[in-house]
Amino acid sequence: MPQTKTMLGDGPVIEVKTNARAPETITSKLDGIREQVRGMIQRGELRPGERVNEQALANHIGVGRNSAREVLRALEQAGLVQIVPNRGAHVRRLSLEEAMDLYEVRAGLARTAGRLAALRMTGDEERALCDLLARMDLASEAHDAQLYQSLNIEFHHHLMLATKNPRLIKVNRAVEEELTLYLHKGVYSPVQMRRSANEHRNIFDALRNGQATQAAEAFEFHVLTGKQRMLDTVSVQPVGF
Structure with a gap:
């Protein structure tokens, strides 16, 4: 105008x-x-x-x-x-080798994010993560892999915001976006959803209790097990985070 x-x-x-x-x-x-x-x-x-x-x-x-x-x-x-x-x-077409490199970077970022979020998370952020966990449990029980994946991404997003570190959030987002070039339309099996949900619960418990070291280790472990889930099914169809 x-x-x-x-x-x-x-x-x-x-x-x-x-x-x-x-x-x-x-x-x-x-x-x-x-x-x-x-x-x-x-x-x-x-x-x-x-x-x-x-x-x-x-x-x-x-x-x-x-x-x-x-x-x-x-x-x-x-x-x-x-x-x-x-x-x-x-x-861009991402190779398996490139995806593995990105997972290693993502695991390191997750460790840092878990530590910072445990020290900086607010009450509102804690309640938001708790609500997401409850909805993820329901999606897992209903074997709704698509909904579970959507909530999983949202959980990670809220956790990263709780770090209060804009540079970390930006770098992590760039890594996750590149990984989507390889992890298209991931599919969780019922067993994988239950395991993933338990991993998220462990992360949340550490965050809620302000246990920085435990939160760092739990988030890093979650990313690395996600990498293994992908490798276990790569011959069929790559799975999500």
Whole structure:
């Protein structure tokens, strides 16, 4: 929308119309578009190895081609997209070896996150995690793997927020986003859901009691067992976190 600026000088005050948008407005819009495309990749609407046509993407999400191009460049920096000169962009395909490397990084981040969250978690954050645990138990009892996975991701998100460390949260998110390139639409078996739920309960108990060392070890262990769950089923279909 055109904005009005007041120009002051030696003469009378005049009103000048301008169509310029504030840089923060443009940045906010691009951030929103990036989140849309990230979601498409994470939901499997854009699959690893799939070519991403700039114009088709722009039409799909209702933006200009230049905006779509900028978003793809940002996602390339995040490791989700690869852009090849004269060939365009495609969703990055992650190898098993690369996924293993990311799991090792993620386990280290989890250890740090567990320790910090145990020391910094608020009462509201504790109640939010407790509510998520109860809902995860119900999903596990109902053998609803899709719901369980969604709640699992939300639990991890709330736990990371409890660390009050923006840099840690940002790095962890980048690692998790890269892993989604390999862990598409993970499936938990009933046994795996029960084990995972128990691991979350152990993490929560340590957090609630302010046991920093135990929380660090429990969260790291949870990530490493998630890695093993994935390896156990990789020949069939990769599982979730």
